[in-house]
Amino acid sequence: MAMELIDLGASRSFPDLSTLRDASAAWRGTMILGGDPVARARALAGRDLSSEAAIAVELHTECLGLYLGEQEDTVVNVVGFSRYRLGRAAATDLVEVVRTRATSQSVIAAIHALFNGMGLSTAVCADAPGRIVDYLLRPYLNAALASVDEGLAPPEEMDMALRLGLGHPLGPIELLHATGMEEHYRVSSELYEALGSLRFNPARRARARAWRTAIGLD
Numbered sequence: 001m002a003m004e005l006i007d008l009g010a011s012r013s014f015p016d017l018s019t020l021r022d023a024s025a026a027w028r029g030t031m032i033l034g035g036d037p038v039a040r041a042r043a044l045a046g047r048d049l050s051s052e053a054a055i056a057v058e059l060h061t062e063c064l065g066l067y068l069g070e071q072e073d074t075v076v077n078v079v080g081f082s083r084y085r086l087g088r089a090a091a092t093d094l095v096e097v098v099r100t101r102a103t104s105q106s107v108i109a110a111i112h113a114l115f116n117g118m119g120l121s122t123a124v125c126a127d128a129p130g131r132i133v134d135y136l137l138r139p140y141l142n143a144a145l146a147s148v149d150e151g152l153a154p155p156e157e158m159d160m161a162l163r164l165g166l167g168h169p170l171g172p173i174e175l176l177h178a179t180g181m182e183e184h185y186r187v188s189s190e191l192y193e194a195l196g197s198l199r200f201n202p203a204r205r206a207r208a209r210a211w212r213t214a215i216g217l218d
Contacts, residue, residue: 003027006043008035013058013083013091019118026114029054029077037062049075054107056081061134061190064098064127072127076104079111083120084133087179096131097124129194138188138200144172145203176206182218185210 003024007017011034014020020031030052032043040057044067047055055078057067064080065072080098085091095115099108108124115122125132144162148155159171176184185206192200202210212218 004030006030006032008033008039008043010034011058012060012085013081013095015091023114023118026117027054027056027110029056029110031056031058033058037066041067044078049077052077054079054110056111058082059098059131061129061187061194063129063194064100068100072100073102075100076102077107079103079107080127081111081115082131086137086175087183089179093120094133095120095122096133097122098127098131099124100127130191130200134187134191138184138191141172141176141184142188142199142201142203142206145176145205148173149204181206181209182213 003020005017005020005024011017013033030047032040032055034040035043037060044055044057049055049071057064057078057080059080059082064078067080068075068078078100082096082098083091084094084096097108097111097115112122123132128135130136130138144158147153148158152158153161155171155173159174162168162171170178185202188200188202188206192198192202209218
């Protein structure tokens with residue numbers, strides 16, 4: 001059986017679906033991508049999970065458990081994925097693969113083969129808000145913004161110090177301006193709501209930029 005693509009429109013991971021179609025022989029199952037969480041949840045609910053070899057669901061900031069509900073600990077053939085994008089930046093070559101406690105190793109191996117065959121790298125993680133990158137990155141960006149407010153250093157000095165000290169191509173403030181401060185606010189807000197940790201509470205500068213963007217001033 002060839003891969004069945006359920007395209008709900010405007011996938012963040014694969015805006016051009018031709019790359020997936022070209023690699024379809026490596027995934028013997030169904031892939032649900034694009035749209036919003038409600039559309040994806042309804043698409044999954046309409047499938048007979050017992051008759052499917054494997055189903056991969058594209059995630060944004062939400063958890064895979066949102067789609068599985070009470071079946072989270074028993075369904076073995078559903079896996080989540082998200083090709084990492086930082087705000088307005090292009091999609092990277094990293095795909096975060098999300099498994100539940102019940103996801104079978106054969107399904108994980110199959111999705112590895114699919115994405116690796118496309119020249120992408122995969123990192124498998126538990127079903128947790130933020131997955132790997134955003135869970136570690138958002139507190140760092142919030143701390144950098146808060147440190148500017150606290151007078152630790154001007155933005156340009158902080159960016160230079162972190163570029164040179166850590167070997168990063170961009171400092172944190174430069175990175176936020178390049179990829180969208182308002183996008184950082186949105187993602188960090190969602191993680192703060194999900195996790196309740198102050199590390200994810202968006203810094204003042206991000207809140208201000210998001211508000212100004214929303215009313216058309218920036």
